Amino acid sequence: MSQQKALLLEKAKGSFVVSDVPILKPGPGQLSIKVIAAALNPVDWKIQAWGLFMKNYPAILGSDIAGDVEDIGEGVEGFSKGDKVFCQGYFVNEMAGFQQYTLIPADIVGKIPPNIDYGQAATIPLGFSTAAIGLLQAQPQGAGLNHTFDSKISFSGQPAFVVGGSTSVGQYAIQLLKFLGYSTIITYASARHTNYLKTIGATHVIDRGEVSVGSLAEAAKKIANAPIEVAYDAIGDKDSRAACTDIVVEGGLIIDVNPEAKDPEAKDSGNGKRLISVIGTSHHPPNREFGRILWKILPTLVQDGTIVPNRVEKLRSGLAGIDEGLQKMKADKVSGVKLVAFPQETI
Numbered sequence: 001m002s003q004q005k006a007l008l009l010e011k012a013k014g015s016f017v018v019s020d021v022p023i024l025k026p027g028p029g030q031l032s033i034k035v036i037a038a039a040l041n042p043v044d045w046k047i048q049a050w051g052l053f054m055k056n057y058p059a060i061l062g063s064d065i066a067g068d069v070e071d072i073g074e075g076v077e078g079f080s081k082g083d084k085v086f087c088q089g090y091f092v093n094e095m096a097g098f099q100q101y102t103l104i105p106a107d108i109v110g111k112i113p114p115n116i117d118y119g120q121a122a123t124i125p126l127g128f129s130t131a132a133i134g135l136l137q138a139q140p141q142g143a144g145l146n147h148t149f150d151s152k153i154s155f156s157g158q159p160a161f162v163v164g165g166s167t168s169v170g171q172y173a174i175q176l177l178k179f180l181g182y183s184t185i186i187t188y189a190s191a192r193h194t195n196y197l198k199t200i201g202a203t204h205v206i207d208r209g210e211v212s213v214g215s216l217a218e219a220a221k222k223i224a225n226a227p228i229e230v231a232y233d234a235i236g237d238k239d240s241r242a243a244c245t246d247i248v249v250e251g252g253l254i255i256d257v258n259p260e261a262k263d264p265e266a267k268d269s270g271n272g273k274r275l276i277s278v279i280g281t282s283h284h285p286p287n288r289e290f291g292r293i294l295w296k297i298l299p300t301l302v303q304d305g306t307i308v309p310n311r312v313e314k315l316r317s318g319l320a321g322i323d324e325g326l327q328k329m330k331a332d333k334v335s336g337v338k339l340v341a342f343p344q345e346t347i
C-alpha cells in the first residue's frame, strides 16, 4: 500500500477536500505513525480562514496525533512497530495529523499509557505543550518556573491565575500549576465547568457569565490570599491580557497564548511585569530540548493521573468530518471538550 487518504486545504483560504496522497517512508530519526485519532485546534480554522503559517499548498493541517508506529527510520531506538504513541504535528504536510499516516521525529514522541485511549491521547499534545512551554520552559520562551519538571520544586502557599480555564490549554495550565504546587489556583470560565475544573485542580472558578472581564482583576485579587505573581492567559485577546496585566503584582509574569501578543502596559510601564508570548511547539528549535524532556516525562504524568486528558467529542466520517468540526469551533460552539477525528474511518 503506497497511497493514503489526507484532508487537503487546496489553496490559501481555500476549501478542504479528501484526496489520495503518497505514504512517505521515515527518514533518519523519524517514525511513521498510522494516525488513529487527530484532534482539532483553533489554529486549524485560523489557518484556513486567515491563510496563516503554511508555505506550500495543497496543505495538510493537524497538530494533535495519536496512533500506532508503522515504520521506523534509521537510528531510532526505543520504539517498535505497533507501539501506541502520541505526538504533536507541525506546519508541513509530512508531519500533520489530518491524514492516515504521518512522519514525526522520534525524540518528541511519547508512548500512550494504558489508562487512556487514542482519542483521549490526541487531546494532549498541543494544549499541554502550550501550557508547559509557557509555564515551565526557561525564559524567554516560557516563564521558567521548572524547565526540568523537577518534582521537588514547589510554589506551595502561592496563588496563580488562569483566564479561560475551560479551554484545552487552560485545562492543562491548571493541572500544571497544581503539579507546581500552587496552593490557590483561580480561573475564569463559564459556571457550567466549575465542578469539572475543580476536579483537575482549580480551587476557585470565577463565573464569566457573572463577572465581566473588566472586573476580573478585582475579583481574582479578592480571592487570592497573597500577591499573584503568575497569570496564564489561555484566551489571548486584548481584554484578557489587560485583566492578567492588572492581576499580577509588580515583577509578575503574564503568559499569553497569543504568539504575537505585545503589551506596552506590561512592558513599558516600568512596573517590571513581563509578558511571555507562547509558541507552543517542541518542533520549534528553541523549544526542542525542552520538548525532549516533556515527551519523556508526559506519559508518566498521564499514567499517574497528574495530567488528565480533555474530554473528547468524537467526530464522524473520518477526515471528511473535520471541516464541519472546524466551522463549529470558529463559531465558538465548542465548550470544554476537544473535537477528535478518526482518519482511518474515512470512506
Ligand SMILES: NC(=O)c1ccc[n+]([C@@H]2O[C@H](COP(=O)([O-])OP(=O)(O)OC[C@H]3O[C@@H](n4cnc5c(N)ncnc54)[C@H](OP(=O)(O)O)[C@@H]3O)[C@@H](O)[C@H]2O)c1
Pocket (backbone or CB within 6 Å): 041, 042, 043, 126, 127, 130, 163, 164, 165, 166, 167, 168, 169, 170, 188, 189, 190, 191, 193, 208, 234, 235, 236, 240, 256, 257, 258, 259, 278, 279, 280, 281, 329, 334, 335, 336, 337
Ligand atoms: N501560542 C500557541 O502556540 C497556541 C497553542 C494552542 C492554542 N493557542 C490559542 O489558545 C487559545 C485557546 O485554544 P484552545 O484550543 O485551548 O481553545 P478551545 O478549547 O477551543 O476553547 C474553547 C473554550 O474557550 C472558552 N472561552 C472563549 N472565550 C472566553 C473568554 N473570553 N473567557 C474565558 N473563556 C473563554 C469557552 O469557554 P466556555 O464554554 O466556558 O464559555 C470554551 O470552553 C486559542 O486562541 C488558540 O488559537 C495558541
